[in-house]
Amino acid sequence: MNLLLAPGLALAxxxxxxxxxxxxxxxxxGLLSRPLVAAAVSGWLLGDVAAGLQVGLVLECFALDxxxxxxxxxxxxxxxxxxxxxxxAGRTGLGGLGVATGIGLAMAVVGGWSLLxxxxxxxxxxxxxxxxxxxxxxxxxxRLQRAGLLRDIGRSAGLTVLAMAVALASAQIGLPVxxxxxxxxxxxxxxxxxxxxxxxxxxxxxxxxxxxxxAGALLGLxxxxxx
Amino acid sequence: xxxxxxxxxxxxSLQATWNFERMQGIGMGHAAEPxxxxxxxxxxxxxxxxxxxxxxxxxxxxYLAGVALGATVRAEYDGVPGPQxxxxxxxxxxxxxxLGDRLxxxxxxxxxxxxxxxxVVEGAGLSAIVVLVASYNVLRLxxxxxxLEAGLRSGIRxxxxxxxSWLTRAAEGVxxxxxxxxxxxxxxxxxxxxxxxGAPLVSGALILALAGAALALRFGSAASPVxxxxxxxxxxxxxxxx
Numbered sequence: 001m002n003l004l005l006a007p008g009l010a011l012a013x014x015x016x017x018x019x020x021x022x023x024x025x026x027x028x029x030g031l032l033s034r035p036l037v038a039a040a041v042s043g044w045l046l047g048d049v050a051a052g053l054q055v056g057l058v059l060e061c062f063a064l065d066x067x068x069x070x071x072x073x074x075x076x077x078x079x080x081x082x083x084x085x086x087x088x089a090g091r092t093g094l095g096g097l098g099v100a101t102g103i104g105l106a107m108a109v110v111g112g113w114s115l116l117x118x119x120x121x122x123x124x125x126x127x128x129x130x131x132x133x134x135x136x137x138x139x140x141x142x143r144l145q146r147a148g149l150l151r152d153i154g155r156s157a158g159l160t161v162l163a164m165a166v167a168l169a170s171a172q173i174g175l176p177v178x179x180x181x182x183x184x185x186x187x188x189x190x191x192x193x194x195x196x197x198x199x200x201x202x203x204x205x206x207x208x209x210x211x212x213x214x215a216g217a218l219l220g221l222x223x224x225x226x227x
Numbered sequence: 228x229x230x231x232x233x234x235x236x237x238x239x240s241l242q243a244t245w246n247f248e249r250m251q252g253i254g255m256g257h258a259a260e261p262x263x264x265x266x267x268x269x270x271x272x273x274x275x276x277x278x279x280x281x282x283x284x285x286x287x288x289x290y291l292a293g294v295a296l297g298a299t300v301r302a303e304y305d306g307v308p309g310p311q312x313x314x315x316x317x318x319x320x321x322x323x324x325x326l327g328d329r330l331x332x333x334x335x336x337x338x339x340x341x342x343x344x345x346x347v348v349e350g351a352g353l354s355a356i357v358v359l360v361a362s363y364n365v366l367r368l369x370x371x372x373x374x375l376e377a378g379l380r381s382g383i384r385x386x387x388x389x390x391x392s393w394l395t396r397a398a399e400g401v402x403x404x405x406x407x408x409x410x411x412x413x414x415x416x417x418x419x420x421x422x423x424x425g426a427p428l429v430s431g432a433l434i435l436a437l438a439g440a441a442l443a444l445r446f447g448s449a450a451s452p453v454x455x456x457x458x459x460x461x462x463x464x465x466x467x468x469x
Contacts, residue, residue, distance in 0.1 A: 027240035029289055030364045034340060036347070040356045053347050057416055060340060062453055064409070065443075067332055071247065075453060094424065095467070102460040105453055122246035126253060136278040138260055145257040148244030176467035182428060183463040189420045190432040191456030193413065194439025198452055200409045201444060203333045209406040216410020223411065224418040 005086075005168075012045050013082055014160050020078030021156020024068070025115065026149055033078035035059035035104070042085035051088040054097055056081060059104045061192035065199030071119075076111025079156055080104045083163025087170055094185025095175050101188035103170060107163040114155050122148050233261035234296065235375060241289045249284045255296060256282025262300045262379075277303040280312060287320045288327020291394075293371050295319040297378020298385035305382055315383060322389070326398055331367075334401035339363050341405070341412035348419035370394075435459065 005013075016038070024033040031037055036056035043052015059081050066074045084104030088096050125144055126133070132140035175181060204210040241254035259281035266274040280299070287295060295316055302312045339359055346355035381388040389395070417436075421429050435455075442450040 025245060026243040028364075029239075029242070030367060031336070031340075031360050034336075036340060036343060037356055037360060040347075040353060044353060049353055053352070054420070057344060057347065057420060060344060061416065062456065064337055064340065065452060067328070071250075094428075097420075098460055098463065102457065102464070105457050105460070109453065109457075119246055122244050123248050126244070126246050126248055133256075133282055134279065136275040138278055141253060141256045141260065141278075141282050144244050144253050145240065148253070149240060152243065176464065178467075180463075180467035182424065183431075184460055184467055186424070186428050186432045187435065187459035187463040188456060189417070190435025191439055191452050191459050192420075193417055193432065193436035194443060194455060195452030196409070196413055196416075197436065197440040198443040200337075200406070200413065201440070203337065203409075204406050207402075209402045212403040212406035213410040216407040217413060218410075219407075220411040220414035224414050227418075 005164075009045065010164070013042060013086065013164060014157060016041055016045065017079040017082040017160025017163065018153060018157040020082070021076060021111070021159055022149075022152050024076055024078055026152040033076070035063050035077040035081040038078045038081035039085045042082045043089060046085065046089040048085075048089040051091065052085045055085045055088045055100050055104065058097065058101050058188060058192045059084065059108075061196035062105065062108070065195045065202070067203075073112055073116060075105075075108035076115060076159065077104065077108045078111075079160040079163050080107035080111055082160050083107050083167040086164055087167035091175075093182065094189075095177070095181030096185075098181075098184030098186070098188040099170060099175055100167075101192070102184075103163070103166055107159070107166060110162070111159050114159055118148075118151055118155050121151055230261040230264060231375065231379075234258050235293070235372060237261070238289075238293055238296065238371060238375070241292050249282065250286035251289070251292060252282050252285045255285045255292060258292075258296055259300060262296070263303065266303060273303065273306075276309055280309060280316075283313065283316075285316060285320065287323035288331065290331060290367055290370050291323040291327040291374050293375030294323055294378040294385060294389060297375045297380070298382055299378075301379050301382035307383055311383070315385075319385070322386075326389070326394060330394065330398040330401060334398060334405050335363070335366065338401060338405035338408050341408040344412050344416055345408075348415050 020033045020038040023030060039052045039056030039059060040049065043049045059077055063077045068074050081104055084100040087103050088100035125147055129140045129144055200213055204213045237258040241251050241258060244253040245251060256278065263274055263277050263281065266277060285295065299312050299316050302315060343355045343359035377388050378385055421432055439452050439455045443452050
């Protein structure tokens with residue numbers, strides 16, 4: 001990976017990270033924030049679609065364990081996937097994928113904290129407008145909505161810049177090389193498979209979906225064996 | 228743009244002001260505004276009250292919020308007493324939330340993402356991502372439009388409209404399909420990510436996966452796979468860097 005990003009490319013990545021960050025909760029919640037989507041497009045922007053898809057697949061396994069409901073705290077994988085792909089682009093081998101996954105997971109957790117911060121900030125803003133809201137002031141509603149959206153745009157842009165900075169700094173530190181480096185990737189893939197299996201079993205519960213999940217896993221194993 | 232289209236557009240940013248006090252309330256008030264415009268000419272006082280009610284506490288699945296929005300707006304035009312409208316709105320939160328979560332968050336999303344992941348490991352590349360985003364958003368927008376229309380059509384009787392609709396049948400049907408697709412995708416994605424790795428490394432990944440899943444299922448969020456992943460990556464990085 002080139003440590004000095006062209007300004008146009010850096011801007012495009014920040015813009016994409018901002019879009020996917022806002023997509024998670026604020027608007028339009030159209031799957032752009034899924035790590036598979038966020039990383040694939042980042043890979044395309046960076047000229048390495050394969051790296052983006054690979055990072056996206058690993059982080060998607062973690063994201064499938066998440067139910068993004070109401071006041072629950074959950075990681076934000078979108079901007080994190082942009083940073084992770086920036087690290088992985090141009091690298092081969094499991095070691096690079098492992099470090100990229102580490103960056104993605106750490107930034108997704110930070111993203112989750114930033115979501116809590118923004119919800120508290122929104123709550124304070126609503127408090128400040130309590131009198132206007134009680135009077136049915138439509139401009140107060142519009143103002144709050146605009147401010148909430150702008151807050152999330154700022155959060156997502158900041159998070160993307162941070163994820164990219166972490167990726168560039170990690171690249172500068174340098175990755176361990178040799179057969180041992182592959183273990184980092186193995187750790188990441190193992191944890192990702194644990195995550196997707198956990199999420200699948202939790203979602204299935206004890207109903208018929210569990211049987212369908214088991215049947216699917218058998219079919220998948222058969223497919224792998226035959227292929 | 229008509230009032231309905233503006234409301235639909237605004238519903239896309241329903242959660243922009245999500246907060247711990249009113250949750251989606253402000254977003255609902257924002258989306259309700261164009262629909263309540265017509266009330267001002269006939270009953271300005273009622274319209275002012277309706278605006279206040281529209282921005283009060285609300286929380287449900289964001290794609291199905293249009294049902295509650297349409298139903299309460301229709302009830303405002305029908306002259307239903309305010310407290311009854313508030314009760315209707317509150318009563319719709321739980322069922323619409325549960326239905327939407329089943330249909331989308333634990334149904335269509337894992338189903339379609341798994342299908343896209345399978346397409347990616349089979350070599351479809353970026354086109355799989357484009358198809359995923361396009362098809363999901365067609366479904367999501369169509370559901371949102373239907374939800375608003377259903378609410379506006381039925382008003383205070385919206386519960387029976389939802390109970391007898393395609394939505395409940397779809398939510399029941401999508402679960403097994405999602406289970407099947409996720410089940411197929413897990414070994415395929417694992418095989419793709421571990422392609423080229425030697426038998427000891429593959430065994431290591433699978434042992435970590437089984438142990439991690441067992442820990443997470445046994446101890447819940449205290450042993451989440453994200454934590455496991457961060458710890459495992461950090462430890463192997465330290466080992467590899469020695």
